[in-house]
Amino acid sequence: MNDPLYNPPVFRQLSAPELAARKRRNVWIAIGLVAFMVLLFTTTFLRMMHNQADARAHQSAPVGSIDR
16 A cells, blocks of 8 residues: 555563463463353253153143043
8 A cells, every 4th residue: 555644553562471371371362162062952851852752751641631
């Protein structure tokens, strides 16, 4: 670009402790994300199993039966 008003962004170099802190932060974010995904998968799987058990119980019930 030959635009005289264009100023390219200037990025500062991170120091070693700042890079280490960024890496630690990224690792903890990744661990949290994986834990959240496992929680969602487990919850979904358990709810599906519960719904299948209910469906089987309702299929085996005789039609027109009265529970008293």
